Amino acid sequence: MTLDRATLRAARDALPAGLRDALSHMARNIERFHAAQVPPPEQWVDVAPGILVGRVWRPLDRVAAYVPGGTAAYPSSLLMSAIPARLAGVGEFVVASPTGRDGTLSPALLGAAGLMEVDEFVIAGGAQAIAALAYGTESVRAVDKIVGPGNAWVTAAKLEVFGRVAIDMPAGPSEVMVVADDSADPAHVAADLLSQAEHGPDSPAILVTTSARLADRVTEAITRQLPSLPRQAELQASLASAGLIVVTDTLEEAFDLVNEYAPEHLSVVVQDLDAAQATIRHAGSLFLGAYAPESAGDYATGSNHVLPTGRLARSYGALGVEAFGKWLQVQRVTREGLASVRDTVATVAEAEGLSAHRRALEIRFESDEGTR
Numbered sequence: 467m468t469l470d471r472a473t474l475r476a477a478r479d480a481l482p483a484g485l486r487d488a489l490s491h492m493a494r495n496i497e498r499f500h501a502a503q504v505p506p507p508e509q510w511v512d513v514a515p516g517i518l519v520g521r522v523w524r525p526l527d528r529v530a531a532y533v534p535g536g537t538a539a540y541p542s543s544l545l546m547s548a549i550p551a552r553l554a555g556v557g558e559f560v561v562a563s564p565t566g567r568d569g570t571l572s573p574a575l576l577g578a579a580g581l582m583e584v585d586e587f588v589i590a591g592g593a594q595a596i597a598a599l600a601y602g603t604e605s606v607r608a609v610d611k612i613v614g615p616g617n618a619w620v621t622a623a624k625l626e627v628f629g630r631v632a633i634d635m636p637a638g639p640s641e642v643m644v645v646a647d648d649s650a651d652p653a654h655v656a657a658d659l660l661s662q663a664e665h666g667p668d669s670p671a672i673l674v675t676t677s678a679r680l681a682d683r684v685t686e687a688i689t690r691q692l693p694s695l696p697r698q699a700e701l702q703a704s705l706a707s708a709g710l711i712v713v714t715d716t717l718e719e720a721f722d723l724v725n726e727y728a729p730e731h732l733s734v735v736v737q738d739l740d741a742a743q744a745t746i747r748h749a750g751s752l753f754l755g756a757y758a759p760e761s762a763g764d765y766a767t768g769s770n771h772v773l774p775t776g777r778l779a780r781s782y783g784a785l786g787v788e789a790f791g792k793w794l795q796v797q798r799v800t801r802e803g804l805a806s807v808r809d810t811v812a813t814v815a816e817a818e819g820l821s822a823h824r825r826a827l828e829i830r831f832e833s834d835e836g837t838r
Contacts, residue, residue, distance in 0.1 A: 468605055469576070469587040477573060478580025489541060489578055492766055496549045499768030503787040504553050516803020521793040525555035528607070529790055530599045532614035532624075533563040535591055537666065537700075539572030542765055546772050546785065547613050548582035554790035559584055560609060562599055564591020592616075593623035600627035613785060615640075615772055618668065634789050635782040638775045640665040641708075642760060643672045643729035643749075645720050645742070650735035652680060654756060656687035658733050661761050663704040664697055670708040672729070674720045681711045721745045728779035731760045750779040804830065 481489070510520035531547035533540050544561055551559045561584050565571050571589065579587050588606055590598055596616075602608035612624060613634035621638040642662035646655050655673060663671040675681050688705070692698050714720045717736060724732060725748045732749035734742045739754045746752060750773030751763055764771045774782035808827060815823040 467589045469579075469589065471580075471583065471585065474576060474580035474584055474587060476580070477576035478578075480573065481577035481581075485574060486577065486581070489545065489574075489581055492542065493545055493549060493581065495766060495768035496545055496770070497553070497768075500550045500553055500770070500787055503550070505788060505791070505793075514803060514806055516800035516806065518798040520796050520798075522796055523555075523791055524794045525557065525791040526610045527556075528558040528560065528609045529556050529611045529613065530560040530562055530588075530609040532595060532599075532612060532616050532620060533561055533575065534614075534616050534620070535564040535566060535572070535575075537567070539566065539575045541572070541574045541578035543614060543772065544575060544578045544584075545582060546770050548584060550770070550785065550787045551613075551790045552582070554787045556790050558586070560586045560588060560599070562588040562590050562595045564595070565589065591620075593619045593626075596620060596623035596627060600631045611790070613772065613789060615775075617666075621776075634772065634785055635774045636776060636778050637772055639668040639670075640731070641670040641672075641729050641775055642731040642733065643670075643674060643724060643727060644733040644735070645674045645717070645724060646677075646680060646684075646733075646735045647675065647717065647737060648677045648680060649737050650675075650680060651756060652683035652687045653691070654759070655680070655684045655733075655735065656691055658759055659684070659705075659709070660688065660691060660695065660701055661759065662731060663701050663709060664695075665704075666700065667703045667707045669704055670710070670729075671705065672710045672712065672727075674712045674714060674723055676714055676717055676720060678713050681713055685711070717742075718745075724749065728774075728777045730773045730775045730779060731763075733758070733760060748780045750774050750782075751784055801830075 505523045508520055508522050510518060513519050529551055533543050548559055561579055563575060596612060598606045599609050599612050609631060611632040615637035618638055621636050624633045625636060640662050644655050644658055659671040659673060663669055673684055692701060695701060724746060728748035730750040733753040735756055736742055743754060751769060753760055753763060763769045770784040772785035811827045812824045
């Protein structure tokens with residue numbers, strides 16, 4: 467089933483004023499950060515006289531964002547995909563998301579879709595939603611690319627359809643790693659770990675510290691904070707299955723572990739933040755200092771929270787504007803320009819055993835040379 471723009475606009479208008487203002491504030495910050503990523507329409511280089519090579523920005527025609535559902539609604543994830551897509555110039559932007567456990571769609575999610583002027587909303591979730599977006603159905607036209615996070619099944623489905631359509635990255639269950647020394651407030655560290663463990667039992671929450679004392683105090687803080695949280699049972703299950711505290715001898719060892727693990731979210735609370743930033747090479751999003759909780763990045767700093775997981779931050783980065791378009795490479799060559807590379811083309815083509823490549827160049831000069 468799909469929802470049209472009129473339905474989504476009605477949901478936008480029905481949003482409580484406070485929530486609408488918060489989503490609008492969030493959207494402004496996301497747009498401000500991502501606007502700096504918008505590529506120029508064209509880039510050109512005079513490689514040599516008569517040889518002009520460039521690339522021209524081309525936004526994708528039709529892109530879908532998967533927004534997780536089930537146990538929680540994520541209007542924030544919708545904004546994280548919709549805003550860079552709009553800035554990139556995407557032709558049609560589609561959202562797919564499942565209903566909640568009660569069989570209904572979140573009014574906040576629908577309102578966010580209306581706020582973002584989403585072209586089409588597909589009510590579907592899981593691997594079947596990814597298949598519908600990739601291959602098309604009677605009611606859903608196939609898209610060119612699928613972006614957005616999801617559970618292990620959604621991530622596996624995205625990898626399965628890759629090749630039929632493009633995907634942004636494998637963005638699976640959320641994960642957080644906190645690196646902290648004695649300067650960290652254990653209550654803050656505990657809260658950061660709980661904020662990501664809240665996503666589910668497959669969401670790792672890991673503390674890496676040089677202080678055994680801090681490790682003990684964070685454990686105590688978690689125990690104190692848990693009873694006050696509505697999702698206490700889910701949090702306890704998550705920490706039991708994917709929670710971990712690692713004590714290292716040095717910060718160097720801690721950051722070696724970070725770069726090997728490549729966490730989706732990395733919080734660093736140590737005395738020398740500049741040195742830490744210089745050392746860290748692999749993480750989806752880095753939160754530096756005591757006043758940079760992951761939740762600020764999730765909702766309000768303007769950074770993108772669609773991030774690589776499962777160690778893939780070693781080779782992928784955060785979702786951004788360039789994910790919603792491509793560069794069309796262009797060459798403009800004059801006769802004089804072609805003549806200047808004639809010998810190079812001929813020599814390399816012959817070395818590779820591709821005589822037709824050489825012929826395609828030489829034939830352009832034969833008529834002129836035959837008249838001389």
